[in-house]
Amino acid sequence: MPPANRHNPVRAKSSQSLYSLHEFLREFPDDEACLTWLWRERHSPDGENAYCPKCETERRFKRYRTKQQRQSWTCTACGHHIHPTAGTIFAKSSRPLTDWFYVMYLVSSSRCGIAAKQVERELGCNYKTAWRMLNRVRNELMQQDDAPLGGEGVPVEADEMFHGGRTRESERRALRAQGIGNRGPATKPRPVVFGAVERGGRIRASVVGMSRNAQTMRDTLCEFVLPKSMVFTDDWCGYDPLTNTGRYTHRRFATPSASTSVATYILRPSKASSGTSRRTCAGRTTPSPSGSSTPTSTNGSGSGIVATTTKRCSGNCLTAQRALTSARL
Numbered sequence: 001m002p003p004a005n006r007h008n009p010v011r012a013k014s015s016q017s018l019y020s021l022h023e024f025l026r027e028f029p030d031d032e033a034c035l036t037w038l039w040r041e042r043h044s045p046d047g048e049n050a051y052c053p054k055c056e057t058e059r060r061f062k063r064y065r066t067k068q069q070r071q072s073w074t075c076t077a078c079g080h081h082i083h084p085t086a087g088t089i090f091a092k093s094s095r096p097l098t099d100w101f102y103v104m105y106l107v108s109s110s111r112c113g114i115a116a117k118q119v120e121r122e123l124g125c126n127y128k129t130a131w132r133m134l135n136r137v138r139n140e141l142m143q144q145d146d147a148p149l150g151g152e153g154v155p156v157e158a159d160e161m162f163h164g165g166r167t168r169e170s171e172r173r174a175l176r177a178q179g180i181g182n183r184g185p186a187t188k189p190r191p192v193v194f195g196a197v198e199r200g201g202r203i204r205a206s207v208v209g210m211s212r213n214a215q216t217m218r219d220t221l222c223e224f225v226l227p228k229s230m231v232f233t234d235d236w237c238g239y240d241p242l243t244n245t246g247r248y249t250h251r252r253f254a255t256p257s258a259s260t261s262v263a264t265y266i267l268r269p270s271k272a273s274s275g276t277s278r279r280t281c282a283g284r285t286t287p288s289p290s291g292s293s294t295p296t297s298t299n300g301s302g303s304g305i306v307a308t309t310t311k312r313c314s315g316n317c318l319t320a321q322r323a324l325t326s327a328r329l
């Protein structure tokens with residue numbers, strides 16, 4: 001086995017990371033790379049042609065070097081300027097784009113959240129600036145979209161989970177002392193979170209109470225997902241009526257074990273998403289060629305839930321890449 005190249009570190013397959021610091025630094029080494037990324041993401045996928053609002057058609061844009069801090073691309077036909085940072089959280093900021101991108105990376109890669117004091121120390125800015133940057137990243141990039149998910153034939157995956165950690169043995173003992181036996185996941189009173197993920201990018205999740213009530217789950221699903229969507233759930237019997245209502249095309253993930261539910265991908269995705277196996281609706285478990293999360297479906301439209309998630313649920317379920325995509329305000 002050849003020795004690893006220390007100048008080109010590669011993310012280990014066993015790593016829980018979905019997007020390492022090395023990958024981030026390689027992709028966004030300086031302000032120029034960040035600005036070009038914004039330009040391509042927001043206006044011009046090919047980096048050259050973009051829609052000119054003044055000409056009202058697609059035009060070729062060129063970058064002219066100026067001494068201005070606010071860099072822009074210029075329409076070669078009419079001279080209209082497009083500023084990639086206009087209308088985003090980066091507009092009129094005195095901090096470099098690399099700082100903003102790094103804060104987004106920190107927020108999206110941390111499991112426990114980031115303190116403004118840490119940002120202050122890492123960026124060398126004052127506390128007020130650090131707080132403001134964090135506040136804008138959290139409140140403006142992480143807002144949940146209340147629009148319903150799916151649509152005719154659009155695959156949406158849904159599941160619920162108990163939030164609050166496993167029941168510890170000491171807690172079991174305390175419950176047994178009170179005469180409360182083992183009731184499975186409901187043994188310990190914990191809030192139940194229901195989430196639905198649209199393959200393609202959006203997620204909706206909310207706390208639905210302190211117990212897993214099947215009717216509540218189905219009602220929440222109907223609230224989150226448009227009729228005629230293709231809904232994927234696990235094999236919990238609470239979702240059985242979905243098959244007969246005719247509101248959705250209902251498909252099931254046959255889970256090899258209780259610990260690998262869709263919720264594992266939605267709310268605890270870091271390890272699950274980089275698992276070495278992929279689940280199929282037919283109940284087979286096939287080896288995954290890459291470490292990516294790609295639950296497949298019978299219609300062949302499988303896509304990774306985590307890879308398509310744009311909202312941060314907890315921990316590092318959102319790659320920095322996706323957080324940066326959300327910057328398109």
Ligand SMILES: [Zn+2]
Binds near residue numbers: 052077
């Ligand atoms: Zn123009």
